[in-house]
Amino acid sequence: MLLVSLLLLWLAIAKKFEPLLLLxxxxxxLLSNIPEAGLALTALESLLAHHDPAQLAVIAAKLHCAPDVHTIKEALALALPSVQGQMESLAVDMGYSAGVLAxxxxxxxxxxxxxAGHLYGRRSDDRFRPAAG
Structure with missing residues (x-):
């Protein structure tokens, strides 16, 4: 992804190809894929990325699962949104913060x-068209 981002920047700057779009x-x-920067991570994702055993044990106890990252991620995927929000708040209380992009x-x-990104490129009259078929 870093190479693709650099290619897009090169096309925008050096070749002047659609600079307002590609830049x-x-x-x-580039920002979201810088390794170990954590710019796109939430506080809970940052906690899981640091692999601190004591903090993982606290999160695992709240989710009633084993204290390893893979199991915690699976339990979070199955948890209710309110539980996910509580775990995010707990990660913030432990000193983690979300990245700029998050x-x-x-x-x-x-x-x-x-x-949202899926709305880009749509024409303004798309919503008034009858469905095909």
Missing amino acids: PIGFGG IFYKVAIGSGIAP
Whole structure:
């Protein structure tokens, strides 16, 4: 992904190919894929990435599962959204914080202020067309 992001940046800057489109896409791809930076991780994902046995044991006890990362991730996937929110709050209480891109997603896209990515490129009259068939 880093190579693709760098290719997009090169096309935008050196070749002047769609710079208004490719520059932000390439920069965002570069930011979100920098290894070990954690810019796109939530607080809970950061906790799981650090593999601290004591903290994993606390999370595992709350989820009633084994204290290893793989089992905790499986239990979180099956947990109710309220339980996932509690685990996220617990990770924040343990000193972890969400990355910049995760905060941007939560504030802008998750709240509905910014449009979701699947809406880009749609024409304004698409919603008024009858369904095909």
